[in-house]
Amino acid sequence: MKNEEEIKLADKGKVAEPKQKIKVDLEVDTSVKDLGVNPYAKLIHMARAVDAWRIFPRLFLTVYIILLYKCVIWYMNLGSPTMEQSGLISIVVGAGAAWFGLYTGTSKSKK
Numbered sequence: 001m002k003n004e005e006e007i008k009l010a011d012k013g014k015v016a017e018p019k020q021k022i023k024v025d026l027e028v029d030t031s032v033k034d035l036g037v038n039p040y041a042k043l044i045h046m047a048r049a050v051d052a053w054r055i056f057p058r059l060f061l062t063v064y065i066i067l068l069y070k071c072v073i074w075y076m077n078l079g080s081p082t083m084e085q086s087g088l089i090s091i092v093v094g095a096g097a098a099w100f101g102l103y104t105g106t107s108k109s110k111k
Helices: 002-012 041-053 055-076 083-105
Strands: none
Touching (some): 041 055, 055 083
């Protein structure tokens, strides 16, 4: 009777394989190797200085301030601004709030 059930299950393709437990040995080399002087030490030092001085965020804000100034002067010189021109100035000024929020909200974390 057991064989008949196994044959029926085998015909249906639903034969369950038993689970097997396998032990694995892992060997890890944790010895310290002297690789000499780091050839990228000066580059790493420069990258840390650029990060500490926050050069790129300040550069982006400076460019934005110039863009905002030129856009506002252009807008104020228009005789009768259209809805599209007002929308452009709205977007430029709104982007400034986002830039300023990102600049003041992110700072170098102290380690």
